[in-house]
Amino acid sequence: MGFDLYLVGIKLFDGSVILFMVLGVLLGIIVGALPGLTATMGVSILVPLTYSLSPTAALMMLLGIYCAANYAGSISATLVNIPGTPSAVMTTLDAYPMAQRGQAGRAIGLATLSSALGGLFSVFTLALFSPLIASVALRFTSLEMFLVALWGISIMAYVSPGSTLKGLISGFLGLLIATVGFDPLTAAPRYTFGSVYLSSGVQFIAVMIGLFGVSEILLNIEKNHKGTKQELFKVEKSFESLKEVKGLWGTILRSSVVGVIIGAIPGAGGTIASIVAYAQQKRLSKHPEELGRGAPDGIAAAESANNACTGGAMTTLLSLGIPGDAVTAILIGAFVLHGLQPGPFLFEKHFDLVSAIFIGMAFINILFFLFGMFGAKYFARLLFLPRAVLNTGILSLCVIGTYAVQSSMFDVGVMLLFGVIGYLMSKQEIPRAPLVLGLILGPLMEENFRRWIGLAHGKYLTVLRETYTKNPISVVLTILVVLTFLLPLFQKQKKVSEDASNISQRRLERNDDRFH
């Protein structure tokens, strides 16, 4: 592969790819700036729109939404003290007090700059490490591939808010749903109840739109978010914050490293990364008492970490086929929609596309930096949008988008069913992301599990012993899986993700009360 890997993708960039990349970034900023709409929802409901695009254009648009939405959560965090996306929850602590002092432009400038630098750092690590991990993963045996997928699901169950057991239940339900349709080895129909619609399995895009689009809107409707009615702070002099970067290099670099590492852990995501980076900053800061009162390093730590997560999450997605968070789980769906399978073979078969992803993600970070710096005050006006109208538009988009994938009303029914299931799961505090991950990784897990059983010819223990003595990767993976299943015993660590969701929820509720 060599250095070509970093340049060959340029040839895939034509006018339309750039156009859809810009569109993705704009949509991402809109989705991110509006409290209640998340990057996960934005990407899931817009996947069907990319159906007719080239794979490069489609992925650039979706990656644009992903990265830009992660950043844009800071706009409403600064202006109305509500994180636009959950990952901006720590940004509110310093950005809002700064805005209250009449420095909203400075706060948004710092958030934009830190997000872009964190994102660019993560693209650098993605380009550096994903080919290395992929080259190791190419040598994985079927047992190891099975263990990697199982570890992915179990760790996502662990880091999702709520009980790990419920996360595991969600993941295994996803695995079970993935078995619907023709058996890949014998072509026997499974759980199809004689329906031709179910013979090719449950359409995962319909499931994703239902779980993350419809159910999220139903939850919003239930809480009756109406959008802001308060006066917004004036966003001025964003560019002056660029001068401050000199004193923030250390913070941005440290937090970006935290973001990349946490991003690579399946299910951890930007919220946890920003909390950990913020806590780290508080520990290392010379003036820890200033954090939480409008300190620039607080904004820089939170924003660089949550955006650095994107590259970390993409590293495991591209190299192993294991998504690092809910959005990258949905991106697998987009890959599959375009006939691609993320994982080590992507580097062998679609070398140019992988290269285009590296280049594209770097440009996306630059694009949202420019849009954020020049246009934050315009995007801030989105906060005045009547929420009832917005929710109605999104619901219609969910229905039409699902129909568009296969021109199937059956899929629309599946989407509505999973919308209700997702809503009920949320009410019962059962995380939804592991279900999607299980649904996506199900075929990979089953194929490798049965291949390993077939190769063992009944001598399972002998083969297992041989695998473990000859291949240390299997031992490491098995230990990781066992540890993840045992981790719930150490509930203190789990508190991080729970704290994150609690802070986010409290902040939303408090602001809701104020606005109504």
Added chain:
Amino acid sequence: MNKDLVNGLVVFGIGVLAYWGSQVFNRREAALSENPALYPQLLALVLCVFGVALSIQGLIRKESSKQVPRGERTGVQRSLYVVLTLVGYAAGIYLFGFILPSLLFMFGVPILLGSSRKTAFLVSVPLTIALYVTFFLLFKVPVPQGAIFR
């Protein structure tokens, strides 16, 4: 009633149903790796175990029975009405195509969610056109044409 206890029983029930349903395609005579029921049955058994564990957890950690606040109940009702409207909308676009049901949906749901009729009327047409243009013209993605017009 305890939430986790009920959830655990539901999960256990799903596991039992999945195991029972797999008997239809169970090929005991085939080699283990070629039996299409092997993997779903294992998953079903794991779900049963998880279901029992969740029920036990629910029994151990007793939750206080709290009254559902009135506001929350209205919120649930609102969500329920929206789900019913969505089902009607899906049926509508299947029968009549995208435009007419979308206009009605874009007008009706904002009112259901608390917007004024004037706002709903003012947004329904541009929103429908925007979606149509985005899907059909910009992204060249098919929108439903309506079964009765075919």
